[in-house]
């Protein structure tokens with residue numbers, strides 16, 4: 001299979017390319033990526049040596065209007081879109097870039113896939129489109145109504161609707177995957193787990209939003225990639241597939257677990273003001289992909305966490321380089337101004 005991956009230098013996309021090229025000796029990947037702040041040129045280097053004759057890179061943005069002409073001279077079997085702005089906090093501060101990439105970009109790619117021979121189109125989406133789940137509700141299924149709360153979630157829900165509309169309007173072969181919170185090596189240290197690990201290793205405060213009792217459903221990134229591949233190979237066109245490891249846990253428990261595993265004191269925990277419109281709980285029912293496509297997760301949270309912690313311990317240079325002090329500068333300049341909720345612990349870190 002010769003596939004076009006968009007956003008392949010991001011956290012999940014880069015793991016997917018690595019998984020795909022190592023699983024299919026005949027598989028070919030063209031990776032189209034805009035190389036924004038969360039991209040991993042380091043992971044790229046690794047891909048170049050893994051399969052130089054089966055991997056190529058194109059530096060372009062998914063909103064580029066010339067892509068539909070470019071693709072006419074190619075012969076891809078499928079397009080898998082990982083390209084997205086993904087951090088909820090950033091979407092609160094700068095929703096426009098989320099509309100541009102996550103909505104306009106996907107609309108452009110749908111046209112590109114049609115112009116490229118109406119190839120199979122896989123949109124990598126998120127459980128956040130279902131909104132916040134009540135504590136006593138069963139996990140969301142694929143037909144649970146969309147009810148997004150953050151600009152990020154709304155942009156991904158909008159993209160899902162455009163993808164489904166293209167299937168109905170143009171008979172386009174599309175598939176959507178919706179996954180829970182990912183973690184693993186190479187995740188940009190602005191999401192909870194890598195931020196927590198990096199802060200703990202630097203003995204700096206860990207900002208916990210609100211009461212820390214929000215629930216997230218965790219999956220190791222490679223299991224997510226295996227799920228996307230199952231959908232790519234065997235999924236039924238027009239269908240949506242939830243992907244989850246059924247690993248629901250309150251943030252504060254995850255944070256304490258990581259601190260204990262790293263041998264760091266729980267006194268690093270610093271409760272800060274809550275994120276606006278913070279979703280209380282995410283939880284996904286993934287029976288459909290398990291029953292229909294035979295997928296199931298391979299990694300328990302404990303196993304995935306061990307691999308992840310080992311990686312961040314061995315790769316301090318990487319996460320120190322990519323985040324610098326920018327994260328805190330960013331928060332101080334923007335978050336506090338808008339929401340006025342930074343604690344003195346965070347201020348100390350950012351000074």
Ligand code: TYD
Pocket residue numbers: 087088089128181190191192193195207208209212214215216251275
């Ligand atoms: P995040 O990794 O941003 O993913 P998402 O919001 O998409 O689920 O956050 C995971 C959870 O952790 C979420 O409930 C917000 C919370 N959180 C904190 O408490 N502190 C932090 O510094 C961050 C980044 C997140």
